[in-house]
Amino acid sequence: MYNVEVLNGWMDPSMNKFLIALITLGTIVSPANANNTEKISGDLYTQHQTLWNAIKSVGVKTYLNPPGCEVLKTKDVAGMYFPNEGKLIICQDNYDHKKGRVRVNWTANDLDTLRHEAHHLVQDCAIGKFGDGYTSKLFKDEALANFIKKSGMNTSEVNDIVEEYIRMKYEPEHIMMELEAYAAARAVTPNLIAQKVIEFCSPKSP
Numbered sequence: 001m002y003n004v005e006v007l008n009g010w011m012d013p014s015m016n017k018f019l020i021a022l023i024t025l026g027t028i029v030s031p032a033n034a035n036n037t038e039k040i041s042g043d044l045y046t047q048h049q050t051l052w053n054a055i056k057s058v059g060v061k062t063y064l065n066p067p068g069c070e071v072l073k074t075k076d077v078a079g080m081y082f083p084n085e086g087k088l089i090i091c092q093d094n095y096d097h098k099k100g101r102v103r104v105n106w107t108a109n110d111l112d113t114l115r116h117e118a119h120h121l122v123q124d125c126a127i128g129k130f131g132d133g134y135t136s137k138l139f140k141d142e143a144l145a146n147f148i149k150k151s152g153m154n155t156s157e158v159n160d161i162v163e164e165y166i167r168m169k170y171e172p173e174h175i176m177m178e179l180e181a182y183a184a185a186r187a188v189t190p191n192l193i194a195q196k197v198i199e200f201c202s203p204k205s206p
């Protein structure tokens with residue numbers, strides 16, 4: 001359960017409102033986590049290929065295992081989306097920078113990272129156009145709380161994320177965008193995220 005008392009003072013009113021909404025929705029249940037049992041082949045793999053292609057098709061610069069990953073991985077960062085640059089990078093778990101450019105298999109965690117970063121792209125496209133530095137969550141506070149609850153993330157996971165990002169001095173609004181991306185990665189199919197990428201990020205006709 002959240003310790004709202006502790007978080008008070010750190011949070012702005014909207015973050016508090018959000019956390020209280022999350023709590024009043026009741027216990028967050030942990031369903032059997034499909035991610036752990038799915039084999040990464042066939043349709044699941046194809047869907048992520050579709051997602052990767054969708055990201056590229058709207059003009060985002062994508063990088064798989066760029067040299068910067070070597071440093072990022074020491075900080076436990078598996079991917080990043082840069083809203084000021086329209087740039088997305090993925091650092092695969094099994095990529096060995098000493099061995100150089102060898103193809104490695106995607107792990108469940110790699111695919112989760114791709115969904116998470118792709119959702120950050122959609123957030124960037126939700127306001128203005130991508131790469132302009134403006135980002136927004138897709139859900140308003142209470143709807144977001146509901147979305148997170150339904151995603152199957154449990155309370156301690158949410159709590160850990162909130163605390164981690166508070167430690168990194170993220171603004172409350174930014175923390176909520178992170179929670180939304182974690183929930184999207186958990187619960188939204190790659191095909192649907194790909195659809196949202198196309199819908200939100202395609203260059204608008206004049």
Ligand SMILES: [Zn+2]
Pocket residue numbers: 116120178181
């Ligand atoms: Zn993130």
